[in-house]
Amino acid sequence: MAGDVEEYLRPGVKTPFCPGCADRILVRLILRAIAELKIDIDKMLFVSGIGCAAWIPSPHFNADTLHTLHGRAIAFATGAKLFNPELITMVVSGDGDLAAIGGNHLIHAARRNTDLTVICVNNMVYGMTGGQVSPATPMGIFTSTTVEGNRERPFDLCKLVAAAGAEYVARYSVGQPSPLVSSIKKGIETSGFSFIEVISPCHIQFGRRNRLDTAAETLKFFAGKCLMKDEAEGLSPEELGDKIITGEFSNGRDQAD
């Protein structure tokens, strides 16, 4: 029955995700968006790279899945989509995968405005390999390779992708389920390149190193950091501080702000 998330889960699969992992939530939120759109999941293709986030579709989703190489998901997806435009193609991968090793593919797909929906699962670290710094790690954050706190500036991924020409760009956190689900629906329905950055915290690799000892604490910490775009309007840079602004940054032909 379309509309039921359970129907879209691959039977018999034991999830590899840690207890309390936010990616467990995201598995269901992506499927809920698909269910709400009443899409026949057999018409979809899910492509992912390498990392924890890349395991969201493969093997959880009971659909065609292509689990590729680290950083290359978008390039693989491009070939499949161009050859068979009927495939509703979604890429789900991590911040390291899409923005570091795969960064070039990301901006070029945005430039071409290839009809893909890319979900960038941002836990702000390399979760799978032990919590090293990623291009999305905020400054000052402790990781296994920034033992004195991160000194490099992170990418604003939404700005980057919007500037490269993406049709639809948005950022939400797993803690904002309903705007996130609507956003994923919009992304799927947009013809052209859609990019949705999802803040999906990792309490094991990110939390523990930054004095957030449990999954709940980590989620709460990020919930406190996320501001909707209109809430952020008019705030001074000092007031904004290290807040994460969520919302839509490019929609259809709108210019990125």
Place this chain on the structure above:
Amino acid sequence: MAWKEVRSALPPGNYYYSGNEAAAEGAIAAGCRYYGGYPITPSSEIMEWIAVRFREVGGVFIQMEDEIASLSSVIGASWAGAKAMTATSGPGFSLMQEGIGYAAMTETPIVIVDIQRAGPATGQATRVGGGDIMQAKWGSQGDYPVIAISPWSVQEMYDQTINAFNLAERYRVPVILLAEQAVGHLRERMDVREKIAIFNRRKEKGAAPFGGGDDGVPPMPAFGEGEKLLVTGSSHDDYGLRKVADPLVQARLTARLHNKIVNNREEIIEYEDYYAEDADVIVIAYGFTARSSLFAVERLRREGKKVGMIKLKTIWPFADTLTRDVGSRAKKIFVPEMNRGQIAGEIMKYTCCDIIPYNQTDGEIIHPTTIMGELRRLL
């Protein structure tokens, strides 16, 4: 069987094509309808030819942002049901290695044309080389099977590209056309027959897409057919389910990947024998060098010298049985190569016969007079 006869894409007749153009036409004839590429000398003419011709035959062409992306997109297209290929040269071939390993692991039929130029690194972009032989076999991590073919003429660029697609589809394996600049840029007469035989990947609804059949080659469904495929470069069971710590799964998969090529090698390997029957000195050569060698061998035969030649058409899997047999008959084996002895070393694995390598890496082809001179000293 999934063999069938089809009409050639080009009207039958004689054409005057470059090797690169012939490879592009061979691909089209074989049914290739997806090409992702990135410009590099001396292979770019293949991409440019495809860009024009795909508009006529209805294929999907895209110039990607680099060679990693090119090959990745080709693999994605292959799973979407396409016969897909890319072409490149040295530096780009290096970037494609991770994709080659992935295609081998996921048993994805793809064709890569490598127009070898003088290396290493950027080397001499317009000059000839033959240094990618071992890279084609061992370039990606973890020990995997590939098929590599070495064409010596424009005709073979056409015929062997068709063959490359047939082998890729038949064995679900990456196939590399290891050509050289001297063949890619050579113009020659190319004969197009009315009909060609092509093999299309076997399909079987519901069958395990990574299970292997009698011959170790499983059927291959495409995305969008409702098979709910799990395709992964991680180790996996017969249905593609990731099994990243199970020794049995790992052992079975790697053995099958290897065996589906090695156990079928008699069917895969092609070579040609020129005067080798009663020869004391046998030249083993491939690609352009085999033409120089044959020219030299025929001259010497006319003088009554007992020389012969084996031309390797298939490089990988290597012709081990043939090499053993040649080694048991010949007094000496002469191996001229445009590298530092890559195939000579391979030959030494299979025979104790006296092997004399000749290695030229100056960006020029090995001339028949050079080979003649070397052979005279051996006779």
Place this chain on the structure above:
Amino acid sequence: MGEIKQIRLCGLGGQGIVLGGTILGHAGINDGKWVAGSSSYGAEARGSACRSEVIISDEPIIFPHVTRPDILIAMSQEAYDKYIKDMGRDEETVIYDEQMVCTKEISGLRQLGFPAGNVATKELENKLVANVVILGIVAEVTRIVSQDALLSAIEKNVPERFKALNLRAAELGLALGRAKK
């Protein structure tokens, strides 16, 4: 044994040497022959030495590069000086553009000069088709390819909008060749 003719065209980049070789080779194919052709350029496309070689044979060609040219077509002095050394026996022919090349006396070698560039500039107002004028001359003087084969090869290898011009250039070349015989 069937006949094998080895032809070397040489000149400067930008003179259409490579295209000339391709057309000549294609003409050989049109005549039902076996053909092999290859070219090499200097580092830059324009103004540097450029060479194109064609072998036309009644049988399949084993080694596809020119080993001993039977015919040398020279369109620049530098190229002539460089490649004339490989010539010098009977039954070989050198065809050159007389405005571009001063020849050396070599006994027994047939060297024929023609005003190819001049004719292209004066009669066709386009010196770029001197290469095709020369091909007309070569076809007429050496008979390595037939007239029809040459004309149809030109049609297949030049862009539509230059077809008439190039066919005219070939006709002028054929006429020049006829006049000299």
